[in-house]
Amino acid sequence: MSRYFFDVHDHEFSSHDDHGRECASPDRVREIALQVLCDIAREQPLKHMHSRLGAIVRDESGEVMLTATVNLATTWVGDA
Structure with missing residues (x-):
């Protein structure tokens, strides 16, 4: 397994x-990146609302292998 580093x-x-974390496949790297971002957003959703929360995933040599983003937004509808 290869080791990947998840910068947020x-x-x-x-x-x-x-x-870093050891991952067996590219799909697992993608899954972890999204899980990390979703966990952070879940802990403080209002802080991250209307902003982009991102991750840059590097391999053991430091090369960027994946980027991931999560965007949170709300829109009031009607008389709310």
């Missing part, structure tokens, strides 16, 4: 992954 960022912060 938004308009206010960034987090550099120094430990």
Whole structure:
């Protein structure tokens, strides 16, 4: 299995992954990237509303292999 590093960022912060995770397939890398972003958004949804929460996934050599984004938005409809 290869090791991948999941760096996370938004308009206010960034987090550099120094430990990484072993993944057996590209689909698993994609799944973890989206899970990480969804977990962060779930913990503080209002903080991340109307902003882009992103991840950059690097392999062991530091090459970017995948980018992922999650966007949260709401729109009031009617007299709300």
